[in-house]
Amino acid sequence: MDHFTLQDGVLHAEQVALSLIADAVGTPVYVYSRATLERHAQVFKQALGALDNPLIAYALKSNPNLAVVRVLRQQGFGADVVSGGEMQRALMAGIAAEDIVFSGVGKTAREMADGVAAGIGQFNIESEEEGFELAAVAESMGKRANASLRVNPDVDAGTHEKISTGKAENKFGVPIHRAGEIFANLANKPGLNLRGVAVHIGSQLSDLAPMETAFAKLGTLIAGLRGAGHAISHADLGGGLGVPYKAGEIMPSPADYGAMVARVTKGWDVRLIFEPGRVISGNAGVLLTRVVRVKRGGNGDPFVIVDAAMNDLARPALYGAWHDFVAVAPSGERMTANVVGPICETGDTFAMGRDIDALEAGDLAIFRTAGAYGATMASSYNSRGFVPEVMVDGDRWAVVAERIEPAAILAAEKVPDWLE
Numbered sequence: 001m002d003h004f005t006l007q008d009g010v011l012h013a014e015q016v017a018l019s020l021i022a023d024a025v026g027t028p029v030y031v032y033s034r035a036t037l038e039r040h041a042q043v044f045k046q047a048l049g050a051l052d053n054p055l056i057a058y059a060l061k062s063n064p065n066l067a068v069v070r071v072l073r074q075q076g077f078g079a080d081v082v083s084g085g086e087m088q089r090a091l092m093a094g095i096a097a098e099d100i101v102f103s104g105v106g107k108t109a110r111e112m113a114d115g116v117a118a119g120i121g122q123f124n125i126e127s128e129e130e131g132f133e134l135a136a137v138a139e140s141m142g143k144r145a146n147a148s149l150r151v152n153p154d155v156d157a158g159t160h161e162k163i164s165t166g167k168a169e170n171k172f173g174v175p176i177h178r179a180g181e182i183f184a185n186l187a188n189k190p191g192l193n194l195r196g197v198a199v200h201i202g203s204q205l206s207d208l209a210p211m212e213t214a215f216a217k218l219g220t221l222i223a224g225l226r227g228a229g230h231a232i233s234h235a236d237l238g239g240g241l242g243v244p245y246k247a248g249e250i251m252p253s254p255a256d257y258g259a260m261v262a263r264v265t266k267g268w269d270v271r272l273i274f275e276p277g278r279v280i281s282g283n284a285g286v287l288l289t290r291v292v293r294v295k296r297g298g299n300g301d302p303f304v305i306v307d308a309a310m311n312d313l314a315r316p317a318l319y320g321a322w323h324d325f326v327a328v329a330p331s332g333e334r335m336t337a338n339v340v341g342p343i344c345e346t347g348d349t350f351a352m353g354r355d356i357d358a359l360e361a362g363d364l365a366i367f368r369t370a371g372a373y374g375a376t377m378a379s380s381y382n383s384r385g386f387v388p389e390v391m392v393d394g395d396r397w398a399v400v401a402e403r404i405e406p407a408a409i410l411a412a413e414k415v416p417d418w419l420e
């Protein structure tokens, strides 16, 4: 459920008309709803209600905007971060260092040292090599880094290949059949407090069965590690729960997910950690855009050319992703059209031959479910700027990230004097 609804014929974010935001800030612009973020956070917390004190570490990568992270901190969430930059944001948003989990296969020694210095709660180690390096970094600082070993369970998550992470051939985690041996090699390092295991098999999962298989394998691993004398106090089950992108699409609910987790992890006797991203932020944001013109007279359907492009919302171009596209002030008429951006490549296509609200030049429309992996994946391709972000809260709203104009990007470039 979200708070982007038609009121008196005009789409609103909570109580604010999207047309008002477009007029004030210009388009394209990302618009987030605080109430929707809070609702999703609460639903997720309730779904895990049967568990003892889980840590819900919001995956910043899905939407790292400071205001968004602040809302989730207020809901008691921690943070899952994958870079020094994300760690900085989580700390700036007020998340306690001990509630931060640092994931990712390519942490640099600098990022490790910064994380150890900040006292973050846990590093998820993705390889034996990384474990040795983290141990050395922490030891040289006279510290012990809390850590879990991420395993690759070799489970097919059944999602898009570019966002699957739990197959043996993917770069993430250590092969589960070698986890016991690698855990033993790392467990006695003075710089490490290796205390748990972690798994994350992919994103936008529409079926709980592969997750359940992966979690069950993790349970077997925990029992084996304990049998070998290791103390295991934490298990991180990652993120990955899918969200509906099409009106009417059915996805496993957080409640179904929570019930499955409670069943599979019964008796594990660990603190569970979760890293949800999309399920919290996805449907809490839209990309608001204006139709530049409608181009007719080709071989097929008309092209509705909008001022948003693949550099602003990359998902359709990257993953062939579907985002519902609706008019801000629908007339009731329909049309079949191709929805495209202004960028000079055919990949800059949001929808082909789609039945949409009838639109003309100057009309406003939104791409729904753009709160996750939207603004954060933007680029300045074609020398376009970065789209601003707005948060709505009831009848008030604020710009939470300024538009970055092409001139500001240009200002960072220099022509060396030997080219003068």
Ligand code: LLP
Binding pocket: 059, 061, 062, 080, 103, 163, 165, 200, 202, 203, 204, 238, 239, 240, 241, 275, 276, 277, 278, 279, 315, 319, 372, 373
């Ligand atoms: N934890 C780890 C270790 C992850 O790699 C990810 C996502 C998450 C948590 C959060 O997953 P979520 O709950 O959001 O599914 N750009 C792609 C998605 C990439 C996901 C990467 N990892 C997209 O737009 O679909």
